[in-house]
Amino acid sequence: MTKIGLEIHCQLTKLESKLFCSCKANYREFEPNHNVCPVCMGLPGSLPRLNQKAVESATSIAMALNCATPEKIAFFRKNYFYPDLPKNFQITQLNVYGDMSVGGEGYVDVEGKKIKIRRIQLEEDPGRLIYEGTSDRTKITLVDYNRAGTPLVEIVTDPDFENPRQVRVFLNILSDLLENLGVAEPGLEGAMRADGNVSIEGGNKVEIKNIGSFHDLEKALHFELTRQQSLHERDIEIAMETRHWDDRRKITISSRSKEEDQDYRYFLENDIPWVKIDQETRDVLKKNMPESISSKKERYVEKYDIAPQVADILSSDRYYSDLFENAHNESNAKDIANLITTDLLGFIDTREKRETSKVTPQHLADLVNAVNAKTLTRNSSKIALQEIVKSGKSVKELLDEMDLGQVSDSSEIDNIISQIFEEEKQAVQDAKERPETVNFLVGKVMQKTKGKADPVKTLELIKSKLGQ
Amino acid sequence: MNLNTSILQYIDDVKSGSFTVEEFISATIDRINKIDGNVHAYLSLNDSAINDAKLIDKKIISNEKVGKCYGFPISIKDNICITGTKTTCASKILENFVAPYTATVVNRLNNEDAVITGKTNLDEFAMGLTTEFSAYGATKNPWNIDYVPGGSSGGSAASVAANECLASLGSDTGGSVRNPASFCSVVGLKPTYGLISRYGLISYANSIEQIGPMTKTVKDNAFLLNIIAGQDSNDDTTIDNKNPDYLNEIEKGIEGKKIGIIKEMTTADGLSQEVSTATKESIQDFEGLGASCEEVSLPTIPYTVAAYYTITSTEAGSNLARYDNIRYGYEMESEGYEYNSYISKSRTKFGPEVTRRIILGGFVPSAGHAGKYFLKALKVKSKLISEINTAFEKYDYLIAPTAPVQPFRFGEKIDDPVTLMLLDYNTVTANLTGKPAISVPYSVINGLPIGMQIIANSLEEKSLFQAAYALETKTTIPEVPL
Numbered sequence: 046m047t048k049i050g051l052e053i054h055c056q057l058t059k060l061e062s063k064l065f066c067s068c069k070a071n072y073r074e075f076e077p078n079h080n081v082c083p084v085c086m087g088l089p090g091s092l093p094r095l096n097q098k099a100v101e102s103a104t105s106i107a108m109a110l111n112c113a114t115p116e117k118i119a120f121f122r123k124n125y126f127y128p129d130l131p132k133n134f135q136i137t138q139l140n141v142y143g144d145m146s147v148g149g150e151g152y153v154d155v156e157g158k159k160i161k162i163r164r165i166q167l168e169e170d171p172g173r174l175i176y177e178g179t180s181d182r183t184k185i186t187l188v189d190y191n192r193a194g195t196p197l198v199e200i201v202t203d204p205d206f207e208n209p210r211q212v213r214v215f216l217n218i219l220s221d222l223l224e225n226l227g228v229a230e231p232g233l234e235g236a237m238r239a240d241g242n243v244s245i246e247g248g249n250k251v252e253i254k255n256i257g258s259f260h261d262l263e264k265a266l267h268f269e270l271t272r273q274q275s276l277h278e279r280d281i282e283i284a285m286e287t288r289h290w291d292d293r294r295k296i297t298i299s300s301r302s303k304e305e306d307q308d309y310r311y312f313l314e315n316d317i318p319w320v321k322i323d324q325e326t327r328d329v330l331k332k333n334m335p336e337s338i339s340s341k342k343e344r345y346v347e348k349y350d351i352a353p354q355v356a357d358i359l360s361s362d363r364y365y366s367d368l369f370e371n372a373h374n375e376s377n378a379k380d381i382a383n384l385i386t387t388d389l390l391g392f393i394d395t396r397e398k399r400e401t402s403k404v405t406p407q408h409l410a411d412l413v414n415a416v417n418a419k420t421l422t423r424n425s426s427k428i429a430l431q432e433i434v435k436s437g438k439s440v441k442e443l444l445d446e447m448d449l450g451q452v453s454d455s456s457e458i459d460n461i462i463s464q465i466f467e468e469e470k471q472a473v474q475d476a477k478e479r480p481e482t483v484n485f486l487v488g489k490v491m492q493k494t495k496g497k498a499d500p501v502k503t504l505e506l507i508k509s510k511l512g513q
Numbered sequence: 514m515n516l517n518t519s520i521l522q523y524i525d526d527v528k529s530g531s532f533t534v535e536e537f538i539s540a541t542i543d544r545i546n547k548i549d550g551n552v553h554a555y556l557s558l559n560d561s562a563i564n565d566a567k568l569i570d571k572k573i574i575s576n577e578k579v580g581k582c583y584g585f586p587i588s589i590k591d592n593i594c595i596t597g598t599k600t601t602c603a604s605k606i607l608e609n610f611v612a613p614y615t616a617t618v619v620n621r622l623n624n625e626d627a628v629i630t631g632k633t634n635l636d637e638f639a640m641g642l643t644t645e646f647s648a649y650g651a652t653k654n655p656w657n658i659d660y661v662p663g664g665s666s667g668g669s670a671a672s673v674a675a676n677e678c679l680a681s682l683g684s685d686t687g688g689s690v691r692n693p694a695s696f697c698s699v700v701g702l703k704p705t706y707g708l709i710s711r712y713g714l715i716s717y718a719n720s721i722e723q724i725g726p727m728t729k730t731v732k733d734n735a736f737l738l739n740i741i742a743g744q745d746s747n748d749d750t751t752i753d754n755k756n757p758d759y760l761n762e763i764e765k766g767i768e769g770k771k772i773g774i775i776k777e778m779t780t781a782d783g784l785s786q787e788v789s790t791a792t793k794e795s796i797q798d799f800e801g802l803g804a805s806c807e808e809v810s811l812p813t814i815p816y817t818v819a820a821y822y823t824i825t826s827t828e829a830g831s832n833l834a835r836y837d838n839i840r841y842g843y844e845m846e847s848e849g850y851e852y853n854s855y856i857s858k859s860r861t862k863f864g865p866e867v868t869r870r871i872i873l874g875g876f877v878p879s880a881g882h883a884g885k886y887f888l889k890a891l892k893v894k895s896k897l898i899s900e901i902n903t904a905f906e907k908y909d910y911l912i913a914p915t916a917p918v919q920p921f922r923f924g925e926k927i928d929d930p931v932t933l934m935l936l937d938y939n940t941v942t943a944n945l946t947g948k949p950a951i952s953v954p955y956s957v958i959n960g961l962p963i964g965m966q967i968i969a970n971s972l973e974e975k976s977l978f979q980a981a982y983a984l985e986t987k988t989t990i991p992e993v994p995l
Contacts, residue, residue: 083614089600089715090712092748122831310878
């Protein structure tokens with residue numbers, strides 16, 4: 046049986062400062078090595094000062110993943126030499142002498158299957174290495190410590206996945222959940238990373254590292270499964286090892302370094318006293334946690350009769366659900382949901398577009414209300430929305446400016462239909478023989494009126510002209 | 514001008530106009546220039562000391578608010594950072610390290626108008642008991658320059674004893690304040706763990722070490738602790754001491770107090786005849802002061818030195834890992850090295866004792882050996898804590914000589930690391946348990962000092978000073994012959 050497990054790292058980018066100093070957690074906007082201080086540079090004599098907010102965020106994540114959260118937590122040193130580590134040890138957590146990381150023994154429901162979460166720990170991100178130079182002789186490694194000390198949560202699952210597709214579904218659920226919690230922005234480049242481990246029936250566990258994106262992870266898992274199966278078929282033993290994903294060649298390669306043998310000499314980080322997270326603190330965190338995605342979805346379906354797949358899209362994306370929550374009332378909820386998922390989704394399909402979008406909940410409410418009052422067609426509302434995304438103009442302004450008012454005057458529509466019947470003789474013939482092709486003619490009318498014709502009335506008129 | 518004066522006397526004299534701050538600081542610097550070639554207490558001097566003194570004089574003359582220190586001269590161990598000055602840890606690997614920030618303790622001294630004279634010598638990274646492991650040459654004992662001053666804060670102790678300042682800040686990981694205090698006949702305190710901020714102290718074994726004041730008198734020590742103790746937002750391990758005035762009621766006496774004489778520290782094989790005799794005399798003094806003394810046994814003590822070196826080496830191995838000579842350190846051509854070989858090569862600049870402990874620190878906590886060494890050492894530590902806590906249910910103080918022997922000649926023990934380590938036998942207990950301990954000059958036999966150690970329960974520094982002061986009144990120490 047195929048077993049896949051994951052190790053996910055997620056930066057707590059919504060925090061103001063780093064895990065152990067007051068440098069910015071949002072390091073991405075700085076010149077290299079301009080978001081640093083003696084603490085995150087690990088200078089002699091500096092001491093870590095724990096960011097309590099990071100402990101709270103990590104605890105919220107643990108709770109949202111149904112983990113047990115302990116009364117108190119400790120930090121450990123993981124000792125190894127690497128140029129991106131300012132102190133040559135990483136401050137992290139460990140679950141060896143009992144429960145001492147922020148959480149453990151949780152689960153996530155993935156299509157009815159429980160994926161178990163083994164542990165969740167809070168740790169510091171190392172710096173970033175940048176490789177430059179073309180030949181071996183000119184090759185240099187640059188180190189940027191802006192990232193060093195950024196709060197990072199590591200989530201480790203049991204090997205409960207049976208195939209790479211489940212992994213993808215899980216990661217989507219997880220990143221939606223983290224975004225919904227308001228602690229992370231999984232969409233930011235490098236903010237969420239995952240390593241995998243794979244084993245097949247009768248083989249040893251192989252870890253895969255150095256995977257850049259979730260998309261690559263799926264590819265790497267596929268490659269690794271195929272590699273292991275072909276070894277197995279030829280009776281070659283599958284060695285327990287760590288392999289690196291080669292992004293260029295799209296294959297995994299055995300790591301020559303003996304990472305699996307490395308002894309990290311873990312021991313308590315005594316510069317950070319044990320942190321108590323008492324019941325009261327946990328109760329407050331639980332109380333302040335945003336509504337979960339599944340509960341939102343359920344509410345949308347039951348209360349507003351929104352289609353399950355529409356509710357799914359809305360609830361799983363914090364951005365859309367926030368828009369929806371602030372735009373709808375009892376009567377127009379369903380229409381707003383549809384407006385978001387059918388029209389808006391297409392206009393802001395990238396992170397950049399989303400960030401520059403000028404759409405407000407008020408816009409959405411006004412659009413839907415105009416359509417329902419028949420002052421705007423569905424089609425025109427789509428055009429208006431596209432303009433709103435760019436300019437942020439009010440619906441009223443656009444109705445005046447863009448000549449979007451709905452045409453429902455029968456004689457006006459009738460005139461246009463007559464023109465179309467002249468131009469599209471073949472189509473008229475077709476429609477007479479096969480009534481299901483009538484939509485082509487309706488489409489032509491809409492085209493000619495720039496979508497302003499009342500579609501219901503148009504269909505009626507065409508049908509009567511066809512003698513149907 | 515008499516440089517052999519206490520801080521409190523100095524402040525009275527400055528206030529009454531007997532001399533100006535500048536006069537005293539100039540005389541101190543003259544003294545340093547005259548004798549430090551022989552003593553070698555300092556690694557670097559503060560060029561602006563006289564300017565700093567002038568500024569304080571100006572405040573005094575113009576009746577501005579003057580800090581509590583009134584410009585008394587204080588030296589700082591060279592493992593404590595001060596902005597813009599070199600902090601070398603007496604190591605070649607930090608030969609050119611200039612800290613971009615100042616330790617909390619030094620900030621607190623500056624805020625109260627102390628004048629920093631300079632940075633003092635130590636065993637490299639505070640690992641040693643003689644200063645012979647300094648990469649820049651050993652400090653001499655002012656009582657006899659053929660003898661070691663103790664360590665690792667040997668430069669600090671010698672600078673105070675030789676009247677090259679009125680006080681010093683050292684650091685104590687296993688006795689590094691108390692041992693040289695005893696060897697040079699000054700008062701040295703290792704406070705409760707967490708009482709003084711370690712921000713800016715370059716870590717050696719961070720779970721047990723503390724910065725400690727070194728002074729000529731017990732009262733001066735309490736005065737200095739008033740200034741530097743207390744919670745610091747830059748050090749999460751500092752504790753709220755409720756800011757007591759350690760000087761208040763210091764003369765209260767110890768009438769009716771119960772003292773436990775630690776059996777394992779007063780009957781050990783390594784104890785010299787002179788130290789043993791002095792200990793017995795001090796017990797009579799304590800009884801003469803109205804305290805009752807009896808022997809108490811802490812059976813785990815024979816295992817503490819082994820546990821101490823296991824724990825400190827583990828932490829040192831980790832704390833010193835950052836010295837890879839990549840971002841700061843000394844000049845070294847990188848051409849021809851890849852990352853790992855560059856680090857290996859650059860780290861050969863560590864001296865023998867540091868190298869020994871880094872190697873030990875790589876071994877004792879490693880997979881397959883941690884159970885036999887590191888984890889066992891932690892068990893010794895927790896057993897010792899429970900034994901000493903039990904003892905403090907019955908006794909107000911525990912006493913023992915600070916060091917089992919008097920100062921010895923240079924070179925006598927440097928080739929015998931294990932004998933050197935055993936010099937810590939009486940001091941590591943306070944570090945492993947986090948308890949405060951003070952070394953008080955007791956006597957000078959054959960021209961060499963002996964110090965007595967008093968240990969109190971956590972955060973009982975005020976009571977500890979009362980006992981130390983009481984003992985001090987019973988002693989007569991001759992002038993240092995330098």
